[in-house]
Amino acid sequence: MYSFEPSEEQKMLIDTVSRFAHSNLRPASHDADEEGQMPLSLIKKGWELGVLQASTPEAYGGFGEHSSVNGILAAEEMAWGDLAGTLAVMAPGLFVVPILLAGSEEQKNEYLPPVVEGDWSPYTAAIIEQQYDYDPNELRTNATLDGDYLIITGEKSYVPFANEAKTMLVFASLQKQTQGFIVPNGLSGINIGERQKLLGINALPVFPVKFDEVRIPLANRLGGINGHDFSPILASYWLATSAMALGVSKAALEYAIDYAKDRDVFGMKVAQKQSIAFMLAEMATEIEAIRTLTWEAAWMLDTGKEDAYKEAYMAHTGAADMAMMVTDRALQILGGHGYIREHPVEKWMREGRSFSLLVGMTII
């Protein structure tokens, strides 16, 4: 059957997250971006909503089953409030979700409960690399086997909370395959650089991390000695960015609509001009279309459909384009006022550019 109606449980989830996004995230959004910091109390509050916990089985400290559909519903709502705040709240998921999807039973039992059961704590993952053609499937950070150990060498970029994280997942290329590795912070050879300054998501602290022949035991390979399949993790990265792209785009569309209905021009409201009205119509249509694609991809991943990976990739690609188009137009509709940082549209446009390239920044 086809159905576009969230279940009662899903509606409750959406509602809970939405209220947090409205009441807590959005009001803090502007200042957080200006100051480059999201208040820790806010991040902790977001964590307490239980989105990640609801997507983790009881056996590992959570109270639900992993669901990509639930994940994207929550992620869209939260990102509507503030993208950097959402990335911060969900950062521990960068460590948890890949282990949940691909870790061995021992790894799940050892690493998940302390993170999932506790307060928000900065766990993270290092995957993005500072290359123009960064490709999660062809990483330049390498892992080589050395007896009972693995040696990791390379440079990572955009690692959230790297300066504070006790443990991180590091993705590297082992025998030409992308594999994850559990790496405690502070090991010899790990060098965390200065906080990076970006076009957007300024409130999220991200760092370059150098790995200079860092040694870890073989058992720290995700999935155990024989490793794991990376594709469900990559598909989940794609879905997460698609969902957040939808949230940011929806925020921008709503703001542009409100402004256009209020703004007087040539004796009428600017929304009554066809060129503006058509821009808004196209923005709304594009968001709705990409949302249905993202929903289908998430459902396919949850139900183990063969083409789930491909569809998640399509959703990612479509969402990246959509977010750039929608946020750019939203700024345009506000004209000169859109260019001023007092209004959030220029911030959303800066965020709108991120979704095509920050694959691995977040996961659901």
Add this chain to the structure above:
Amino acid sequence: MIEFETPKPISQQSYVLKTVAENMMRPVSRYFDEHEHEIPWDYINFMHMAMKATGAGSLAPKEAPKKDAEGKERPRIGYQMLAFMLEMLSWGDVGIYLCTPGGGLGAAAVQSNGTPDQNAKFLTRFGEEKPAFGAMAMTESQAGSDTSAIRTTAVLDKEMNQWILNGEKIFVTGGQKSLLEGNGLVVVWATIDPSAGRAGMRPFVVEAGTPGIKVTKLEHKMGIRASDTASLVLQDCHLPFENILGNPEVLQEKTTTGFKGAMATFDATRPLIGATAVGVARATLELLKELLAKEGINIRYGLPRQKLTNIEREVIDMEVMLRSAWLLVIKAVWMADNGKSNSLEASMSKVRGGDVVTKITQRAIEIMGPIGYSQDLLLEKWFRDAKISDIYEGTGQINRLIVARNILGYSGRDLR
């Protein structure tokens, strides 16, 4: 619960229709494209027989929900079935699909505007022995998007208790077959009060064989050439009083019920046009990928944009456009099946469908260069067939207007 599982009845229907498309449509696509006003009777007769046997086909299904083995009500999927059917037949050949017998837009108009008695009276003909066709006549040479500018008049002769219609309609899809091939009908929109604009518009059923209506022209079109696009002239065309669709009491007043009825018809059919657009787009994209594969070009999904070749990037963009356009159609018809008001989604799916099929067919030929431009392949025909999708049953611009009004909370007066 959010779900994307294709229901079994639809998969089964798709299987059958794909066979129809491959065997009864594609092999004769080029023939009927070149012989513009010939009628694809083999297809028509086959579909008539098949639809009678299965009860399928009306553009506005209103079947009662069936119960399953445990007595629970099955989910309604009538509009969804239609969308999948139209998509697959259009994947075959959209021009030939438009020759499918049955009520078409005419029956949809009857169902949206008529009383139960009128439904019974006018629609049973489509299930009879011989195929019959339904059409809707709205457009006039000076009135396209602005339907309220129609000038065809309907005057009530109180003594004879008959309507007398005068005027000229153009661009009537299936107009010739409805009146001249079988026992069909055309729903003609006329005004009972020219000074009243929209408020004077009413739908009238003109049955095949009625004197006073003539087919005066068949258009030569860019594409969908298998479908007859007719001009009709009504000259003192007398109709029984009961042939005005709707409740008689309401009919005498100045009311926009008529106009709204037209719009309601379109709400139902808009996603279905989106579906036909998707069908043509899918045919194009599938052929493009086959042709590229023959050249050793395969699409590598999962790569970052920087590593994709230009062609890979174009094809992936087309796949995204196509799938998301189709899912919008499904959402719109799912809403219709579940009794949810779907005016916004219906218009969105028409905007996107028209846009996507235009872009995909244009890019596909560009990519295939001289090969794409040649009549050796059906690609150039699909380019021609595609364009109408963004025009008939509400242009992409009108539909953007409807979407905009909806999201802005504006009336037609607020946003022109």
